[in-house]
Amino acid sequence: MLKPATIAFLRNLKANNNKPWFDENRAAYDAAKADFVGLVGELITGLSQLDPAIAETPLEAKKCIFRINRDVRFSKDKAPYKNHFGAWFNIGGKALNSAGYYLHLEPGGAFVAGGLYMPEPPLLATVRQEIDYNLPHFEAIVNEATFQKQFGGLSREEALSRPPKGYLPDNPAIEFLKLKSFTASSPLPDKLLTKAELPAHMLAAYASLQPLISFLNQSL
Secondary structure, eight states: OOOHHHHHHHHHHHHTOSHHHHHHTHHHHHHHHHHHHHHHHHHHHHHHHHOHHHHTSOOOHHHHBOOSBOOOTTOSOOOSBOSSEEEEEETTOTTSOOOEEEEEEOTTTOEEEEEEOSOOHHHHHHHHHHHHHTHHHHHHHHTOHHHHHHHOSOOOTTOOSSOOTTOOTTOTTHHHHTOSOEEEEEEOOHHHHTSTTHHHHHHHHHHHHHHHHHHHHHHO
16 A cells, blocks of 8 residues: 555645755655555565566566656656656566566556557567467457456557558458557556555456466567
């Protein structure tokens, strides 16, 4: 569970996203970050029990968390800070291009997710080939009842409108092969964020993602 003060800090940051306010509220940020680090540590422990590949990766909570500072060099939005905390759990850590589990903590927009987001073309081609070769296995994963109930299927964000090069329109796997990412997400209601059952709820969602994560990483 998270402390109400952590959620309050993120709400206040969204309303006051500027450096002077942040500097004045550094102590509140440090406390909120420490609270989030504690939750991430719980999730690492839980993920190590449900995903053997994660168990073999020595993840550290602080190294799974993204910086709160935004890169504004190429953005029209010059707000210096993110309005959320984010964490990424994958084999090899954040530096490795592999499928994994994601947590996005933002009042009014929190969610859990997982998969492989916008891989580089060689990796994307490898995953597509594996899906083409093992379509029944992949379909069984994404059509599994618990996965469907939790996530409603894979995201079609930025999916191609036409078949990718090398595949025919009548390929049985074509709707999956058009994907440029292989991800799924599920919202976290605000009322759950400060409840004791929050870690268990998230780990249950991650458990239903684990077969997809395993398939993608074996493809890679």
